[in-house]
Amino acid sequence: MTQLQTRLTGLAGGTRPATRTLGVHPTVRFLLRRLGAAVLLLFVLSLVVFTLSTIAPGDPARAYVGANASNAAVAEARARLGLDDPFLVRYARFVGHALTGDLGRSLRTRHPVTADLAAFLPATVELVLTAFVLALVLGALFAVSGALRWPGGAVGRGVLLLLATAPPFLLAIVGVVVFFGSLGWLPAGGVGDFEDPGPFGMQALDSLLHGQADAWADAIWHLALPSVVLAVAPAVAVGRVLRASLDTVLGMDHVRTARSKGLTERRVLVGHVVRNAIGPALSMAGLQLGFMFAGVVVVEQVFSWPGIGNYLAASIPVADFPAIAGVTLVLGAVYVITNTVVDLLQALADPRVSAT
Amino acid sequence: MSTGAAPTASAGPAEPVARVENFSLSLVRHGVRREVLHGVDLSVAPGEILGLVGESGSGKSVLALSLLGLLPDASRPEAEGRVSVTGVDMLRADERDRRPVRRTALGAVFQDPMTSLNPTMRIGRQLREVTGADDTSVGLLDRVGVRDAALRLSVYPHELSGGLRQRVMAAMAVARRPRLIVADEPTTALDVTVQAQLLTLLRELRDDFGCSVLMITHDLGVADQIADRLAVLYRGDLVELGPAREVVRHPRHAYTRALLGARLSLTGERDPRFARTVTVADEPDGTGGPVGGGAGGPVGGGAGEMAGDTTGEPRPARSPAVTISGLRREFRVRRAGVITALDGVDLTVDRGAALAIVGESGSGKSTLLRIVAGLETATAGSVRIAESTSGHGAQMVFQDAGSSLTPWLSVGEMLGERLRAERLDRAASRRRVVETLALVGLDPDVVGARPAELSGGQRQRVALARATIVPPAVLLCDEPTSALDASLARSVLGLIRDIRAELGTTVLFVTHDLAVARLMGDRIAVMRAGRVVELGEAEALLADPQDPYTRQLLDAVPTIAELDERPAPLEGGTA
Numbered sequence A: 001m002t003q004l005q006t007r008l009t010g011l012a013g014g015t016r017p018a019t020r021t022l023g024v025h026p027t028v029r030f031l032l033r034r035l036g037a038a039v040l041l042l043f044v045l046s047l048v049v050f051t052l053s054t055i056a057p058g059d060p061a062r063a064y065v066g067a068n069a070s071n072a073a074v075a076e077a078r079a080r081l082g083l084d085d086p087f088l089v090r091y092a093r094f095v096g097h098a099l100t101g102d103l104g105r106s107l108r109t110r111h112p113v114t115a116d117l118a119a120f121l122p123a124t125v126e127l128v129l130t131a132f133v134l135a136l137v138l139g140a141l142f143a144v145s146g147a148l149r150w151p152g153g154a155v156g157r158g159v160l161l162l163l164a165t166a167p168p169f170l171l172a173i174v175g176v177v178v179f180f181g182s183l184g185w186l187p188a189g190g191v192g193d194f195e196d197p198g199p200f201g202m203q204a205l206d207s208l209l210h211g212q213a214d215a216w217a218d219a220i221w222h223l224a225l226p227s228v229v230l231a232v233a234p235a236v237a238v239g240r241v242l243r244a245s246l247d248t249v250l251g252m253d254h255v256r257t258a259r260s261k262g263l264t265e266r267r268v269l270v271g272h273v274v275r276n277a278i279g280p281a282l283s284m285a286g287l288q289l290g291f292m293f294a295g296v297v298v299v300e301q302v303f304s305w306p307g308i309g310n311y312l313a314a315s316i317p318v319a320d321f322p323a324i325a326g327v328t329l330v331l332g333a334v335y336v337i338t339n340t341v342v343d344l345l346q347a348l349a350d351p352r353v354s355a356t
Numbered sequence B: 001m002s003t004g005a006a007p008t009a010s011a012g013p014a015e016p017v018a019r020v021e022n023f024s025l026s027l028v029r030h031g032v033r034r035e036v037l038h039g040v041d042l043s044v045a046p047g048e049i050l051g052l053v054g055e056s057g058s059g060k061s062v063l064a065l066s067l068l069g070l071l072p073d074a075s076r077p078e079a080e081g082r083v084s085v086t087g088v089d090m091l092r093a094d095e096r097d098r099r100p101v102r103r104t105a106l107g108a109v110f111q112d113p114m115t116s117l118n119p120t121m122r123i124g125r126q127l128r129e130v131t132g133a134d135d136t137s138v139g140l141l142d143r144v145g146v147r148d149a150a151l152r153l154s155v156y157p158h159e160l161s162g163g164l165r166q167r168v169m170a171a172m173a174v175a176r177r178p179r180l181i182v183a184d185e186p187t188t189a190l191d192v193t194v195q196a197q198l199l200t201l202l203r204e205l206r207d208d209f210g211c212s213v214l215m216i217t218h219d220l221g222v223a224d225q226i227a228d229r230l231a232v233l234y235r236g237d238l239v240e241l242g243p244a245r246e247v248v249r250h251p252r253h254a255y256t257r258a259l260l261g262a263r264l265s266l267t268g269e270r271d272p273r274f275a276r277t278v279t280v281a282d283e284p285d286g287t288g289g290p291v292g293g294g295a296g297g298p299v300g301g302g303a304g305e306m307a308g309d310t311t312g313e314p315r316p317a318r319s320p321a322v323t324i325s326g327l328r329r330e331f332r333v334r335r336a337g338v339i340t341a342l343d344g345v346d347l348t349v350d351r352g353a354a355l356a357i358v359g360e361s362g363s364g365k366s367t368l369l370r371i372v373a374g375l376e377t378a379t380a381g382s383v384r385i386a387e388s389t390s391g392h393g394a395q396m397v398f399q400d401a402g403s404s405l406t407p408w409l410s411v412g413e414m415l416g417e418r419l420r421a422e423r424l425d426r427a428a429s430r431r432r433v434v435e436t437l438a439l440v441g442l443d444p445d446v447v448g449a450r451p452a453e454l455s456g457g458q459r460q461r462v463a464l465a466r467a468t469i470v471p472p473a474v475l476l477c478d479e480p481t482s483a484l485d486a487s488l489a490r491s492v493l494g495l496i497r498d499i500r501a502e503l504g505t506t507v508l509f510v511t512h513d514l515a516v517a518r519l520m521g522d523r524i525a526v527m528r529a530g531r532v533v534e535l536g537e538a539e540a541l542l543a544d545p546q547d548p549y550t551r552q553l554l555d556a557v558p559t560i561a562e563l564d565e566r567p568a569p570l571e572g573g574t575a
Helices: A002-012 A026-055 A060-065 A071-081 A087-099 A113-147 A153-165 A168-182 A203-209 A213-250 A253-260 A265-302 A308-315 A321-349 A351-355 B060-068 B095-104 B123-131 B134-143 B162-174 B192-209 B220-226 B244-249 B254-262 B365-373 B411-422 B426-439 B444-448 B456-468 B486-503 B514-520 B538-543 B548-556 B561-565
Strands: B018-029 B032-044 B049-053 B078-085 B106-109 B180-184 B212-217 B229-234 B237-243 B320-333 B337-350 B354-358 B380-385 B394-397 B474-478 B506-511 B523-528 B531-537
Touching: A026 A087, A026 A321, A060 A071, A113 A153, A113 A203, A113 A213, A113 A265, A113 A308, A113 A321, A153 A213, A168 A213, A168 A265, A203 A213, A213 A265, A253 A265, A253 B106, A265 A308, A265 A321, A308 A321, B018 B060, B032 B060, B032 B078, B049 B060, B049 B192, B049 B220, B060 B078, B060 B106, B060 B180, B060 B212, B095 B106, B106 B162, B123 B134, B123 B162, B134 B162, B162 B180, B162 B192, B180 B192, B192 B212, B192 B220, B192 B548, B212 B220, B220 B244, B229 B244, B229 B254, B237 B244, B237 B254, B254 B486, B320 B365, B320 B506, B337 B354, B337 B365, B337 B380, B337 B506, B337 B531, B354 B365, B354 B514, B365 B380, B365 B394, B365 B474, B365 B506, B394 B456, B411 B426, B411 B444, B411 B456, B426 B444, B426 B456, B426 B486, B456 B486, B474 B486, B486 B506, B486 B514, B506 B514, B514 B523, B514 B538, B523 B538, B523 B548, B531 B538, B531 B548
Parallel strands: B032 B237, B049 B212, B049 B229, B106 B180, B180 B212, B354 B506, B354 B523, B394 B474, B474 B506
Antiparallel strands: B018 B032, B018 B078, B229 B237, B320 B337, B320 B380, B523 B531
16 A cells, blocks of 8 residues: 555656645545545445345345244344344444454355355456456557547447447347357356366466466356456447547647657657546546446356356345345445546546646 | 749748748538638748738638648648648658658647646656757756746646746747747737747747747737738738738738737727717716725725726716725635735726726736626625616626537527516517627527527627626626637627617726727726736826836737837828
């Protein structure tokens, strides 16, 4: 954290006395404010999740002991689970435990939720991040090919737009039918046939670390379809925003100045256009990453992907509150952290953000 | 037309740096292809400063971009003739050949220093792109008059003032010792004192670096001060070309004469319509004035000229329409602490009178106006607007009419909106709208038009109509004409004057232009750093300024020596 702060300060705030004033450096203050907001948001999130669980229908105690258990057994379970305590006491206990990494025990799997998350989260993260990188690359191509009027770019953009208009589940099913059913090029689901060698629980990454080429290829083969399905909509969202801001920035006076200096078009783009255009695309990318963690539930189901999406989908019908709360908190945290990181990146890209 | 073909005014035998030969250009704008330049012939000799004047839309900026080889692809330029710089065809040569010309032989300074530098790149890096080394950059910044040059390298453009940014632009333009600097209205966005400094700088740079300058401006005064030769563009035609002194003093073309005639100067005779006295007959003295006359106290920052109104003779005290007392406004800024925009301003404006507030950017004049309008709140002090029979409340006309009109509303809707409180029926409301449009000199046909379909002058007239359809007690004008061409500006100023006469409205007019202030104000208040440094009757104040700052402002106004000193009619004699 501190190291990051120092680096950010050095980059964004300047090192000259002219930009320094008394007290905390503005960039550091900006960082602290954003981080404070993130922590606050997480607390609000935990409160919302917890409140919802208390007013939601379904008795966790009964779910815990089973539908056929006696009322006495349910009452005993209630007491043991602490469900009879006042709201604030239960919330405080919930937060206290959560802070020490204890999110309770899943009513369905009977494992600690933390252990379940540790088992299922890596696969989700691997899928979402792969899709996210893919979305960024596709989005950048979408935007740049449009802004610079690359020949043939319109065709690619049209295809991407078309794909993005389909809802993900439909895209997933059609993808399976075509690429698995008809062509047999890609697998129908799962993460792969090889044993994950560890340590991250991410097939592609772990096999790469261990230098297992065939396991890696197999993992990528399995990742291909779900990650494309997950990536197209965010790619178009990011691409459109980036395209619009590229168009705007390309028409700006300072770009004309840069060209009048006789810089090469590549240097004009890299030095004077991209950084000024990236802000809105960064916000959109952050937003989309959050959406992708939510949207992954559907995709994981279609592709039998062993991630938290599947875990959540299994937990909801049985009112497995600790599991649902755990997943929600984790997804919420990812969302908040992503957007905080995006804010920081924006401050880095544009010195005026942290100055105001 | 093609007067430039004959090398009558060529400065010596040397090969010209830039040559424009029979150059016609058409561009696509808003989906319509139009020819913007017709057979222009022009050349820039080594070491020469060539002035290029014309109103907006005359094609002067397009000519500049053509010389730089930077015509926007999006407007699909189609050209005939030739535009060459150091022998390279800047229209048709391969980009690989044109880029080195921009890199080594050309420098550019553009109009708006706020937007012409990359906002996310430090000044040092932007300079290094052309200088190659920070040491060279520091030397250059020193040369163009940027103090603490070494420290400035690490700041971003938004941390510099407009004048400093334009100096940085000038430094970048001369960094590679170009043969030609293309300066497109480089001083238009700057205050007069800064403008004067920058013009001097450009001339010095020409002398030091031996480069030529193509100086584009709409201000004949500026052109006369700096240019050796002067070219006049009118609707894409080069209508006049010759030695600058000659063209300015003995214009041959009717358009050049019109341009001179529209010029507002500090000494020229007031147009009869401007001289018309404003009568406030329907306003018996003191009626309904709830404001005590003594509230204002000593007005102004100690400059003693308290001549009551347009005439010096004593007259019974009129009731003030606007009373501003002890007005302070402070802004808390994260880095700089507290900035005092207004530092105790006391002013009173009599009913039906006009006060022009003059000052440079940052002097607090716009903040003052915005507080009077109720758009901002004061930190301390008070503003009182007396109700009167001629109207109530304050209405404001802004500098940029383009962005102060709602783009999706028609003119009729925008004007009708203000009538809502009066609960008129449809026909009556419609009648009022048409009447008001007539008052501002607009055809009833524009009722259905949206702002984008109107010209700049028409938009400003709509803004005026919107402000006066329900007559205000006070009309507040924030540089309403500074974005307009001279002739348009003149007509809009006349219009404000007419409205004032028609409605008996009190006017507060903010401007940075002393010549405009002279036309619009019975009295002029000069502001600097949040204070009124001088206040007095317009002509008297300009004839005999008391405060050194007022004198400095007056000296910085570009004047055309022989013309402006003689109080003779501008169009006299030469034709």
